[in-house]
Amino acid sequence: PRLREVNVSGCVALTDVGLAALLDAAPRLAKLNVxxxxxxxxxxLDRVAKNLGPSLEELVCYADSGLARYDALGGGACPNLRVLDCTGSRGLTGAAVRxxxxxAGPRLASLNLSWCVAVDDEGVLGLADHCPNLELLSLHGSTHVSDAAVDALA
Structure with a gap:
């Protein structure tokens, strides 16, 4: 398929197997909302990184508590990622954010980490070091982020 954008939000019966079939068939997806x-x-997340890699620009995983290993999107896997919404991903760590x-570096423009309670200074410092064009950052409910990390964003 020539699909560039897919929104399967609210598909509560969708499993990794079903989404993998879609990702295998549509490797040019730029936007994915799960x-x-x-x-x-x-x-x-592993399949998204493997199949979509450089084509992925936007990933929305709001309220998907089963997803945590966002580090799969790092390591050069998704260099064109501009928008990432991980709201409520309780297992998302500062190391994965880094x-x-x-x-994604300078391409990352919007990152929502609201209620990602495991995010800490390491992740925020990584953003300060590598994402100079970040326009939107939400750390709402991130209780392990200190003054020093927030100061680094200034």
Whole structure:
């Protein structure tokens, strides 16, 4: 398919297997929204990085508590990522945020980390170091982020 954008938000019965079939068939996807798809696991993030890689520009995973290993998007896997919404991803760590920041770097413009309670200074410092064009950053509910990390963003 020539699909460039897919929104499967709210597809509560969707599993890694079903989404993998779509990702295999549509490797040119630039935008993917998997909001509130509770049956997806980290295998989905691995598949997104492997199949979409450089074509991926926007990933929305709002309220998907089964997703945590966002570091799969780092390591050079998704260098053109501009928008990432991980709201409510409780297992998302500062190290994973840093990995994404190092890969997406100056292209990352919008990052929502609201209620990502495991995000810490390491992730925010990674954003400060690697994402000079970040226009939107939400750290709402990120209780492990200190003054020093926020100061580094200034």
């Amino acid at each position: 909001t509130r798809c509770p049956r997806l696991t980290d295998a989905t 990995a994404v920041a190092e890969t």
